[in-house]
Amino acid sequence: MSLKVWIDGKLYDKEDAKISVYDHGLLYGDGVFEGIRVYAGRIFKREEHLTRLWDSAKTIRLAIPYTRDEVKAAMEQTIKANNFTDCYVRLVVTRGVGYLGLNPNKCPRPSMFVITDTIEMYPREMYEKGMAVITASVIRNHPNAISPRVKSLNYLNNILARIEAADAGVSEAIMLNHEGNVAECSADNIFIVRNGQVATPTTTDGILEGITRNAIIDLCSRMAIPCIEKTLQRHDLYIAEECFLTGSAAEVVPITKIDGRTIGTGAPGPITKKLSEAFHRHTREG
Ligand code: PXG
Numbered sequence: 163m164s165l166k167v168w169i170d171g172k173l174y175d176k177e178d179a180k181i182s183v184y185d186h187g188l189l190y191g192d193g194v195f196e197g198i199r200v201y202a203g204r205i206f207k208r209e210e211h212l213t214r215l216w217d218s219a220k221t222i223r224l225a226i227p228y229t230r231d232e233v234k235a236a237m238e239q240t241i242k243a244n245n246f247t248d249c250y251v252r253l254v255v256t257r258g259v260g261y262l263g264l265n266p267n268k269c270p271r272p273s274m275f276v277i278t279d280t281i282e283m284y285p286r287e288m289y290e291k292g293m294a295v296i297t298a299s300v301i302r303n304h305p306n307a308i309s310p311r312v313k314s315l316n317y318l319n320n321i322l323a324r325i326e327a328a329d330a331g332v333s334e335a336i337m338l339n340h341e342g343n344v345a346e347c348s349a350d351n352i353f354i355v356r357n358g359q360v361a362t363p364t365t366t367d368g369i370l371e372g373i374t375r376n377a378i379i380d381l382c383s384r385m386a387i388p389c390i391e392k393t394l395q396r397h398d399l400y401i402a403e404e405c406f407l408t409g410s411a412a413e414v415v416p417i418t419k420i421d422g423r424t425i426g427t428g429a430p431g432p433i434t435k436k437l438s439e440a441f442h443r444h445t446r447e448g
Contacts, residue, residue, distance in 0.1 A: 166243040168236050168276035173243055179275070186269055187256025191316035193272075194218035197349075197410045198251040200241060200278075201445040205251065206410075208234065210373045215253060218312045226255050227272050240276045250281035250411060256315065283349075283412040284333055289438075292418030292430050293407075295347070297396060298323035298335035302345040302368045310345065310368050320348040334407065336399070336420065339368030344394040350409035351375040352394075352417075354402035355433045360389040367393055374408040374441075381440045387433060396421075404431030406438070413445075414438035 167179035174180075187193035196215045199206045212230050219226050228236070237251055253276055260269035284293060300322045303310045320337070327335035327348075336352060339345040344363055346352050351372040353362045360382050365371045382389035399405060403426040405417035414437060416430030430438075 165279065166240060168240040170274060171236075173240065179277075181256070181273060181275070182259045184259045184261065185256050185273055186258065186260050186266065187254070187273065187315050189260075189262070190257075190264060191314065191318075192222070192224075192266065193254060193256035193315040194222060194224065194313055195255070195315060196251075196253040196313060198237075198253070199410050199445070200246060200249045200251060203247045205234075205237060205241075206445055207373045207377065208237075210376070211253075214313060214371070214373070215255070218314065219255060221309060221312050222314065223266075224255060224257060224272055226274065228274060233274075236274075236276050237278075240278045244278050246278055249278050252277040252279075254315070281411050283409075284415060288333065289413075289415060290430070292416040292425075292428070293334060294332045294419035295334045295336055295417055296327055296330045296332055296421055297399075298326045298337050300326065300337065302337040302339050304340045305366070305368055310339075310370055311365065313370060317348075324348045332419075334415075338396070342395070343367055344396065344399060345369050346372075347407050347409075350407035350412045350415070352399075353378065353406050353408065354394065354399060355404035355431060356398075356402050358388065358433070360387055360433065360437075361392055361394060361398070362389075363394055364391045372408055372410075374410055374413065377441065377444060378408050378414070378437055381437060381444060385436070385440060387437070399425075402426070404434045406430075406434045408441075414441050 164175040166173040196211045198211045255274045258269040258272045323335040345368040400423045407415045416434045
């Protein structure tokens with residue numbers, strides 16, 4: 163049976179799930195998206211993801227042509243049609259079909275689609291042994307251009323950072339912001355640990371405010387692990403005792419090498435392990 167994809171109210175077989183070459187999402191990257199996980203049949207942090215989708219759309223002046231309840235129903239319908247209990251959900255809203263030329267007013271109706279599928283970001287081994295990363299030369303979006311807080315359909319800076327990572331023989335790249343401070347990775351937020359304190363860049367340091375990031379901050383508070391949001395420089399990364407990445411797809415990934423420097427002992431650290439285990443428990447609680 164073919165995978166079913168929801169496009170504007172109808173389910174299509176994956177092979178037939180197509181959008182127009184005149185859609186401005188494709189022509190100009192004019193649109194927004196969300197990447198969500200389903201654990202044991204429950205859509206993890208559903209409300210947070212929907213809020214971020216609507217916030218992203220608001221900033222790019224895109225009116226989502228469905229209510230929140232309709233989008234929830236579309237997700238449920240697509241997950242059910244594919245018999246998934248654990249999967250990844252991609253919500254995409256584009257400006258819709260228009261003409262050549264930027265003018266968004268010539269796109270009468272935004273398009274929306276929902277893909278449910280499996281996703282594996284990094285090999286299993288990296289979760290156990292840790293991952294090496296580099297810092298990329300390409301920076302995260304300037305906050306006065308399209309804000310990095312918007313999950314837009316233009317990920318070119320992030321993709322260029324990933325190409326730099328691949329050239330260096332590693333799986334991920336840390337991106338700095340326009341001031342040269344640490345922002346985040348291509349599709350994950352970053353945390354460090356030093357002297358028992360967890361730290362992550364602030365939401366104004368040029369990052370997407372990750373939902374997994376926020377879950378980790380909450381877990382730290384519940385577990386009485388000190389955690390602060392503060393501006394970090396590359397030096398802070400190099401001298402960290404532990405480092406890890408967080409994201410809906412990646413979950414919690416230990417980082418053991420940055421730009422050739424071994425982090426801590428070179429193995430995933432105790433606080434990283436504790437938080438990763440707590441996160442996995444949390445995904446099953448809802
Ligand atoms: N930063 C960026 C730039 C992201 O794109 C995150 C941080 C982590 O945010 P969440 O809310 O997921 O904790 C993201 C998320 C994909 C994919 O298919 C990408 C993301 C999430 C899920 C899937 O590449 N990016």
